[in-house]
Amino acid sequence: MILPPFTLHEPKTVDEAVALKTKFGKDADFVAGGTDLLCNYKYEINAKPHVISLGTVTELKSFDTTRIGAGALLDDVMTDSGMRRDLPVIPAAIGVISSHLLRQTGTVGGNLMVDTRCFWFNQSKFWRDSISGCLKSEGDACRVVWGAKECVAVYSGDLAPVLITLGASVTIAGPKGRRVVPLGEFYEHDGIKRHVLGEGELLVEIRIPTEARTWKASYRKLRTRESFDFPVLGVAVAAKVDGDLLLDAHVNLGAVHTTPLSRDGAISQFIGKRIDEATASEIGEAVADGLVIHNNTAMTPAYRRKMVAVFTKRCFLDVTGKRAVAETASR
């Protein structure tokens, strides 16, 4: 497979980047690390004639523990001592993104912007043509849900669920200036629309409230292999705890829906309770209850729903410094 031809633009500033995107509109994509976009291009998935590189925009690269430039390299953030000290869940979550090599190319913003995935979509042009495409590619019918009008491709980033539970927000630059949006409101159904970015808009940075440092957080990722694979489930939990007393908590699921999925509503009844394995199990069941998971990634929906409960339980045990019996026994 060979990259389709495109014109590469290399703006130096955010304003230049936004101007270029405004000019080319739907005929252009931003590219940072390229580890997601260029693979899709090789598959002739929505390839554009213009590609605007963000690699030359220096403003995007810097980061500290309160803000991360969208262009910061995953590996740089993962190995940063301040991050490891103040927000260890972020380096931990980055550590399970793809592989060592890709983390040295991929960016934090790129991970947040990673395209939704689906077995029927992430295939070569030849493959898609042989099934007459799908809603998200060249076709007009969803291959996952019979008669669906909206795309159910799965949001498959690892960092967004974590950052959402930490209360992060994002700065967006656009032709009309900058605006700040809570990350929890950044993503939008469906799998084609994906997010709130408008014409010419660019994700610039992620802001993390300092209060997040006082929370305990955990991220657990389900996948076939311990490296390389996209999540087929990610569970992020951030909690305010006093010993094993749960004072407040956020739960967000990745890779089970077209967007990161907040399950805060499912756990309100457990605030104020003490967390032991039994309570954590109840939380897990509550979070998994009623979830609709589609069959369009590795591992079956039934299994992934079961794992929502197990992984959520384990995350809640993590934030109270405990471990599940089955996990301890199998170590």
Place this chain on the structure above:
Amino acid sequence: MTPPSWNVIGKPIPQVGSRQKVTGEALYTDDLRIPGTLVGKILRSPHASARIVRLDVSAALALPGVHAIVTGKDAPRPFGVLPISKDEPSMGIDRVRYVGEPVAGIAADDEWIAMEAMKLIHVEYLPTKPIDDAKQALAEVANAADKIHPGTKFGNNLHKMVEQHFGDLPKAFSESFHVAKGHFEYAGISHTFTEPMSAVAHFDRDGRLHIWSATQVPHYLHRAMSEVLGLPMSRIRVIRPNVGGGFGGKSDPFPHEMIASLLTMRCRRPVRITFDREEVFISHHGRHPSEIDVAVGCDKNGRLTGLDIDALIDGGAYGSFGVVTSYYNGVLAQGPYRIDNFKYRGRRAYTNKPMSGAMRGHGAVNTRYALELLFDECAEKVGIDPAEMRIQNALPAYTTTINDFRITSNGVVECIEKVRDASGWKDKRGKLPFGHGIGLACSFYISGSALPIHRTRTPQSTVHIKIDMDGGVTVHSMAAEIGQGSDTVLAQCVAEILGLDVSWIRVKTEDSDLAPIDLGSYSSRVTFMMGNAAIKAAENIREQLRKAACRMAGGEPTDWVFRDAKVINTVDPSKSMTYMEALDEALADNGALIASGWYQSPKLGGAYKGAGAGLSPTYSFGAYITELHVDTETGFVHLDKIWAAHDCGRALNPLAVKSQIIGCVHMGLGQVLMEQWDFNHRSKGNIRNPSLLDYPMLTAKEMPPVDVFIVESDDKEGPFGAKEAGEGPLLPILPSVGNAIYDAIGVRMRELPITPASILRALEAKKKGKS
């Protein structure tokens, strides 16, 4: 037994050519840059089953930069690696039988033009109802023309059926203390070698066709090209550059090799076709998706009484090696245990999928998994340690099986003892906490198919040696180095006989114009057959040096030994000379020395139908133990450690043997735990995971430590006592995992791959069964 003292044999030396490979200096087929080479692309069928109503290439041919287009009608003669099932056309002619089947080939100035041209080829298909799996293929078809292959002798879509009976199985089972039975299902899997298939073809100004191809079987390619293209073999030259792995996936002649040839013959420019990974998955000829029913009987002392195997395998659209696979699923279960009553039925079905064929451990892997799990069930019923019961049932060395396999050296008992003692088996089995387990399994595999594929009296392997005045030893053989290390074995065998180190040896195994025939790298035959041919050739050339030494210094030819680049007189050491001095004399009035050696398997086996299947001049044996733990909430299997013992007769190069064993463990763990060729009823004949992202192989992170034990049973007919070590070591890893899972959580997993979800389902079922 003290092994003889050798200088080169038995030494762990890095592979010949490995420095070039790890530094990127080595050239593979796709690296070739013949001036004027065009890019070849293949237009493939989007339908699993369809008639081709119309095929019009005129618009594509008119595109500037397109030099040639060929279609099925340009080479209608079908081919296949086995003479008994030549059923595959270079490109679909009036019908297509799987998604991805070639329909046309294009040669263009660059890939972009070729892809543009593909869009301009107009193909009108009339889709027909595809056969999705082997069970569907069993349904009778009223009209023969509706079969995938109308010419077959069956009334359904079966390709091959074999049946064998030995002894009296019904009686044996009726008298058994226990008969363990099970239905086992296996997903198809892929070899996932590193280098995609690639071929460069060049029809030169003299009308001679040269093909460079990443192939394991240059000779079979040579024959098939001659038939399909209508050129005598003398007008075809096959060159095998460095090959980045094969594992059986490059052991057939392929359509792309024919297409590249047809294109270059049409436009007289060199044409290169290199696959992308998806095309590799479409063309791989991987391990057959299989359903196998197995029953194993034993008496109250744990002695096996009989074995019944019924295998139904999904062959895909064409034959490939499938007839052999049909036999191997049964006959290769004849060891390492003594089986006196045996029944086998093997059926291979045609389906509308990419075809299955030979893959490392060909035909033996899936049945072995079932047999070893049921063996453990028997041991449990009898109440005997499975290791002890395996030792009790082991075939002895130098015996004959019920189906007339001649067993020579056999180190299986030593293999079992080695891993049992090293792993702490006796303190662990049945004694680890719930969730933790340990499992054992054995292997038995051919060391080269005794019968050649084609009826011929030409030896199975021939080696030529030339030595000129520089002293360098040039060794020619067409044995295909595919990364497994056959060039190194060749160099070591010759170096040992001539008393030189391997730096003197130049191995030339690429070019059919220069090297004599070897049948290829399949059936674990190369070390045994090429090694023996190399020894004979080296002995023949050594004889010339001995005679020269006698002429120079007197004495008898038997007085001389060759060691450390010296020719030493054992009777009178003062007469000793250097290798170069002896060579100088040998060249006088003679010129460069040449010699030849060959290997032909002895005549073996019984007189019944199918007696040739599984015959081998010798067999390898092995035993592995796996320790693992299972997370009972997630179903994930975590591998702790593998102990792997393999009887390879003699490790000519222990480093290479160890690498083969670890590589086999890695590949087998993939099949048992995660790999599968995923078809979905809605994917319309497409493989749903044709990429190395979605088709998961183990990464280094999942790979457990492996302790390797090489057992040397010193085979009397092997080169320096050697037997195979490339495929047999794959067999025991899968069932050792299956048996360890049973030890850990008490469920016998009968479907591969064993996914976390399937573990949870099995645990659930076990819980319900108890309550």
